[in-house]
Amino acid sequence: MTGAPEEVPALAGPTRTTELPATARGLRTRAALVDAARVVFERDGFVGSRLTDITKEAGMATGTFYTYFPSKDEIFKAVLELVQDEMLHPGFPHVADDDPIAVIEASNRAYLMAYQRNRLLNRLMHEVQWINPEFMELRQERARRFAERNARSIADLQKRGLVDPFLDPLMTARALSSMVSRLALDSLVFDVDDVELVLETVNRLWVNALGLKRA
Amino acid sequence: MTGAPEEVPALAGPTRTTELPATARGLRTRAALVDAARVVFERDGFVGSRLTDITKEAGMATGTFYTYFPSKDEIFKAVLELVQDEMLHPGFPHVADDDPIAVIEASNRAYLMAYQRNRLLNRLMHEVQWINPEFMELRQERARRFAERNARSIADLQKRGLVDPFLDPLMTARALSSMVSRLALDSLVFDVDDVELVLETVNRLWVNALGLKRA
Amino acid sequence: MTGAPEEVPALAGPTRTTELPATARGLRTRAALVDAARVVFERDGFVGSRLTDITKEAGMATGTFYTYFPSKDEIFKAVLELVQDEMLHPGFPHVADDDPIAVIEASNRAYLMAYQRNRLLNRLMHEVQWINPEFMELRQERARRFAERNARSIADLQKRGLVDPFLDPLMTARALSSMVSRLALDSLVFDVDDVELVLETVNRLWVNALGLKRA
Amino acid sequence: MTGAPEEVPALAGPTRTTELPATARGLRTRAALVDAARVVFERDGFVGSRLTDITKEAGMATGTFYTYFPSKDEIFKAVLELVQDEMLHPGFPHVADDDPIAVIEASNRAYLMAYQRNRLLNRLMHEVQWINPEFMELRQERARRFAERNARSIADLQKRGLVDPFLDPLMTARALSSMVSRLALDSLVFDVDDVELVLETVNRLWVNALGLKRA
DNA sequence: TATGAATGAGGTTTCATTCAT
DNA sequence: CATGAATGAAACCTCATTCAT
Numbered sequence: 001m002t003g004a005p006e007e008v009p010a011l012a013g014p015t016r017t018t019e020l021p022a023t024a025r026g027l028r029t030r031a032a033l034v035d036a037a038r039v040v041f042e043r044d045g046f047v048g049s050r051l052t053d054i055t056k057e058a059g060m061a062t063g064t065f066y067t068y069f070p071s072k073d074e075i076f077k078a079v080l081e082l083v084q085d086e087m088l089h090p091g092f093p094h095v096a097d098d099d100p101i102a103v104i105e106a107s108n109r110a111y112l113m114a115y116q117r118n119r120l121l122n123r124l125m126h127e128v129q130w131i132n133p134e135f136m137e138l139r140q141e142r143a144r145r146f147a148e149r150n151a152r153s154i155a156d157l158q159k160r161g162l163v164d165p166f167l168d169p170l171m172t173a174r175a176l177s178s179m180v181s182r183l184a185l186d187s188l189v190f191d192v193d194d195v196e197l198v199l200e201t202v203n204r205l206w207v208n209a210l211g212l213k214r215a
Numbered sequence: 216m217t218g219a220p221e222e223v224p225a226l227a228g229p230t231r232t233t234e235l236p237a238t239a240r241g242l243r244t245r246a247a248l249v250d251a252a253r254v255v256f257e258r259d260g261f262v263g264s265r266l267t268d269i270t271k272e273a274g275m276a277t278g279t280f281y282t283y284f285p286s287k288d289e290i291f292k293a294v295l296e297l298v299q300d301e302m303l304h305p306g307f308p309h310v311a312d313d314d315p316i317a318v319i320e321a322s323n324r325a326y327l328m329a330y331q332r333n334r335l336l337n338r339l340m341h342e343v344q345w346i347n348p349e350f351m352e353l354r355q356e357r358a359r360r361f362a363e364r365n366a367r368s369i370a371d372l373q374k375r376g377l378v379d380p381f382l383d384p385l386m387t388a389r390a391l392s393s394m395v396s397r398l399a400l401d402s403l404v405f406d407v408d409d410v411e412l413v414l415e416t417v418n419r420l421w422v423n424a425l426g427l428k429r430a
Numbered sequence: 431m432t433g434a435p436e437e438v439p440a441l442a443g444p445t446r447t448t449e450l451p452a453t454a455r456g457l458r459t460r461a462a463l464v465d466a467a468r469v470v471f472e473r474d475g476f477v478g479s480r481l482t483d484i485t486k487e488a489g490m491a492t493g494t495f496y497t498y499f500p501s502k503d504e505i506f507k508a509v510l511e512l513v514q515d516e517m518l519h520p521g522f523p524h525v526a527d528d529d530p531i532a533v534i535e536a537s538n539r540a541y542l543m544a545y546q547r548n549r550l551l552n553r554l555m556h557e558v559q560w561i562n563p564e565f566m567e568l569r570q571e572r573a574r575r576f577a578e579r580n581a582r583s584i585a586d587l588q589k590r591g592l593v594d595p596f597l598d599p600l601m602t603a604r605a606l607s608s609m610v611s612r613l614a615l616d617s618l619v620f621d622v623d624d625v626e627l628v629l630e631t632v633n634r635l636w637v638n639a640l641g642l643k644r645a
Numbered sequence: 646m647t648g649a650p651e652e653v654p655a656l657a658g659p660t661r662t663t664e665l666p667a668t669a670r671g672l673r674t675r676a677a678l679v680d681a682a683r684v685v686f687e688r689d690g691f692v693g694s695r696l697t698d699i700t701k702e703a704g705m706a707t708g709t710f711y712t713y714f715p716s717k718d719e720i721f722k723a724v725l726e727l728v729q730d731e732m733l734h735p736g737f738p739h740v741a742d743d744d745p746i747a748v749i750e751a752s753n754r755a756y757l758m759a760y761q762r763n764r765l766l767n768r769l770m771h772e773v774q775w776i777n778p779e780f781m782e783l784r785q786e787r788a789r790r791f792a793e794r795n796a797r798s799i800a801d802l803q804k805r806g807l808v809d810p811f812l813d814p815l816m817t818a819r820a821l822s823s824m825v826s827r828l829a830l831d832s833l834v835f836d837v838d839d840v841e842l843v844l845e846t847v848n849r850l851w852v853n854a855l856g857l858k859r860a
Numbered sequence: 861t862a863t864g865a866a867t868g869a870g871g872t873t874t875c876a877t878t879c880a881t
Numbered sequence: 882c883a884t885g886a887a888t889g890a891a892a893c894c895t896c897a898t899t900c901a902t
Contacts, residue, residue: 021864021865022864023863023864023865023902025864025865025901025902026864026865029865029866045345047262047345047346050891050892050893051892051893051894052892052893060866060867061866061867061868062867062868062893062894063866063867063868063869063894063895063896064865064866064867065894066894066895066896067864067865067866126345127345130260130262130341130342130345131262136405140401140405143401164419164423166419167416167419167420168412168415168416171402171408171412171413171416172416172420174398174401174402175394175398175416175417175420176394176420178393178394178397178398178401179390179391179393179394179397181397182393182394182396182397183389183390183393186355186358186389186393187386187389190351190355191355193386197383197386198386200383201382201383201386201387201390202390204379204381204382205382205387205390205391205424206424208379208423208424208425208426209420209421209423209424210423211423236882238882240882241882244882244883265874265875265876266875266876266877267875267876270885275883275884276883276884276885277876277877277884277885277886278877278878278879278883278884278885278886279882279883279884279885280877281876281877281878282882282883286876286877287876451885451886452885453884453885453886455880455881455885455886456885456886459886459887475775477692477775477776480870480871480872481871481872481873482871482872490887490888491887491888491889492872492873492888492889493873493874493875493887493888493889493890494886494887494888495873496872496873496874496875497885497886497887500873501872502872556775557775560690560692560771560772560775561692566835570831570835573831594849594853596849597846597849597850598842598845598846601832601838601842601843601846602846602850604828604831604832605824605828605846605847605850606824606850608823608824608827608828608831609820609821609823609824609827611827612823612824612826612827613819613820613823616785616788616819616823617816617819620781620785621785623816627813627816628816630813631812631813631816631817631820632820634809634811634812635812635817635820635821635854636854638809638853638854638855638856639850639851639853639854640853641853666861668861670861671861674861674862695895695896695897696896696897696898697896697897700864705862705863706862706863706864707863707864707865707897707898708861708862708863708864708865708898708899708900709861709862709863709864710898711897711898711899712861712862716897716898717897862902863900863901863902864900864901864902865899865900865901865902866898866899866900866901867896867897867898867899867900868895868896868897868898869895869896869897870894870895870896871893871894871895872892872893872894872895873891873892873893873894874890874891874892874893875888875889875890875891876888876889876890877887877888877889878886878887878888879884879885879886879887879888880884880885880886880887881883881884881885881886
């Protein structure tokens with residue numbers, strides 16, 4: 001059972017947004033554009049960014065942008081692809097371990113650390129979902145899959161008598177994920193709170209809320 | 216102790232952003248504009264709305280807008296003022312009652328019902344905070360005050376031995392509020408889930424998480 | 431039976447391209463734009479004209495254009511509406527008169543005179559049909575209706591034994607109209623030939639070609 | 646005396662617009678570009694075609710274009726050179742034969758057949774003359790020479806008493822050529838009419854119009 | 861020669877805001 | 882106060898042409 005990184009839409013897979021350029025030079029230019037876009041988006045927000053800001057940041061002509069991306073939306077997707085590895089959890093087990101409490105603690109830690117490292121990007125993703133229904137859908141879809149996985153873990157723990165049997169597994173999974181992701185935004189992006197305090201509190205709330213007993 | 220309506224920024228207070236018109240006719244025109252703005256904002260989003268859409272919806276000329284509001288931002292604030300009563304909790308005690316569980320249940324119910332009634336507006340407020348730092352600050356300020364009040368209730372209950380003493384009151388208050396408000400957005404605005412299930416789950420999670428014992 | 435003015439698309443009718451403005455001032459501005467557009471189109475061609483040229487010619491700001499027309503195509507239609515009266519034939523009988531030769535002469539004269547008066551516009555209409563399939567269709571539709579009317583006149587004269595019975599009426603009508611309109615373009619717009627010579631030749635060719643006998 | 650192919654500008658002659666490449670490979674590349682350009686121009690029109698469409702169609706890189714042509718206009722001229730043989734009459738006598746009617750019929754047939762074979766190209770040439778004064782001049786120059794040649798034939802026939810002496814030879818030649826070329830465009834390119842009917846009608850109209858008597 | 865990425869002038873379009881009536 | 886036309890800065894986007902490899 002893991003944290004709640006529903007902010008990182010699952011883009012990659014076969015859905016390549018634009019054909020990648022053939023030459024090494026093109027690859028470099030495209031990468032420079034994506035890097036520049038990330039800087040500009042994180043600095044000015046998605047709406048506040050103009051295409052010319054991006055090309056200027058990348059040190060190239062306006063028209064070059066359109067060699068690689070048809071729109072601001074598309075380069076944003078490329079930025080997401082670029083950073084989603086950073087946001088993914090390092091690889092915690094998806095099902096409950098022998099020590100569910102330890103799993104929760106580890107995965108919340110991983111999530112919050114990644115969140116903090118990519119604070120500007122997370123902020124950006126919260127913004128961007130309102131711009132474009134497609135982005136909204138991306139985020140929700142990812143959150144949905146996430147919640148389902150966690151719901152299975154919860155149901156499993158309930159069967160083993162380790163978790164409060166009166167909780168609806170799916171709704172519980174959604175609620176707890178919501179808690180972590182929203183709190184991360186507030187306390188790590190807008191405010192600058194002590195991560196350890198956030199982590200401690202969240203962990204304890206999860207354990208309490210689920211009624212988790214040591215196995 | 217109440218739910219988590221940090222989406223309703225505490226706006227006006229005594230500070231009115233725009234002078235109200237002197238005449239009854241002016242008052243009516245202004246009100247019509249605000250009503251129209253709400254319709255248009257909820258329909259097209261803040262960014263997607265043009266001032267001409269608003270005046271058209273209100274059935275008046277473009278220029279009239281500027282008689283009452285200096286900008287789109289300002290009329291948005293007026294829309295918020297208009298609806299914040301609806302979103303406020305009907306009047307629950309701010310301090311713990313004799314039966315804290317009942318208070319939680321009542322206030323969460325009030326919050327979620329109000330949220331559902333004003334789903335479009337809540338959605339709008341989530342959007343708008345990214346547009347303008349002022350809106351962001353408004354929302355945060357309100358959330359902060361809300362959390363502080365709830366934190367006091369939690370601390371009080373801890374002193375009385377009714378709540379897990381290892382929880383940081385303020386961070387806990389923020390986390391639980393985050394949970395409710397985020398879940399409300401997901402399950403009542405984007406998805407259309409059963410409110411009662413949401414409510415039950417949230418209530419049980421709060422009670423468990425706080426380790427609340429019947430008084 | 432009349433000449434061959436298929437270059438003036440029959441626009442008007444109920445097909446109003448844009449809503450006319452409500453106020454007198456708006457009406458004046460719109461008219462000024464259409465006048466300016468005609469000047470610019472005739473001077474620079476349709477493709478060679480920029481919207482800013484039109485507003486500059488009209489002495490107004492760029493944005494004003496879009497208050498009245500959504501595109502260059504639409505203002506072109508308005509120009510056509512403006513001038514189509516000038517291009518219409520004064521009102522010749524649609525069926526053969528007692529003296530078909532006189533009818534031909536009169537209607538060819540009217541056509542060529544109108545063509546000469548509006549030479550730049552006719553030139554423009556030849557250009558514009560290649561730009562936009564809609565304009566092409568407009569011209570062809572008008573030519574078609576024109577040919578059908580003339581075909582009926584020819585058939586009628588054939589029945590009365592006044593015209594070569596071996597001619598296909600419709601194809602003949604199209605051929606003769608083509609002759610006049612194309613020659614008008616070449617000799618009155620590109621070259622500057624003597625209208626009277628053109629007229630005499632065309633008249634004699636028509637009469638000969640049809641094998642017209644004095645009634 | 647021949648039909649009316651004024652749409653095929655008499656381009657090259659000895660004057661080649663661009664130097665031909667030295668190597669056989671270069672010659673092949675150039676030819677591939679011209680072929681591709683014809684395809685693209687006929688499909689998308691001159692204005693609607695982009696140079697990258699042409700190089701893509703030819704399967705080569707953008708930059709290669711400029712090795713062979715300095716501009717879109719120039720490759721268009723090369724396309725014209727490519728096809729003008731097809732459009733030229735197969736070799737009918739330019740002066741009146743013993744049987745002028747047979748000559749007319751043969752040359753009109755040749756013209757219309759060629760027109761039909763190259764319908765898209767003819768359409769294109771009508772479009773292109775409005776783009777560039779040079780193209781316009783090209784077409785007119787060719788039409789002029791054509792008309793002069795035909796005018797000489799007509800004058801000759803008049804001297805021999807075989808043609809209506811009241812017709813101005815040059816204007817008559819222009820008018821009849823106009824008729825055929827315009828009708829060809831309308832009935833063979835835009836509409837799809839029966840060539841034989843077009844041919845019959847045109848032949849009969851020419852013979853009638855000229856007042857041609859069997860020699 | 862051939863390549864294809866890079867350029868940037870030139871056009872279109874939008875819309876918050878002003879202003880004359 | 883109300884009107885609605887007029888404004889023009891600001892963004893977007895295209896594509897012929899150049900240029901480094």
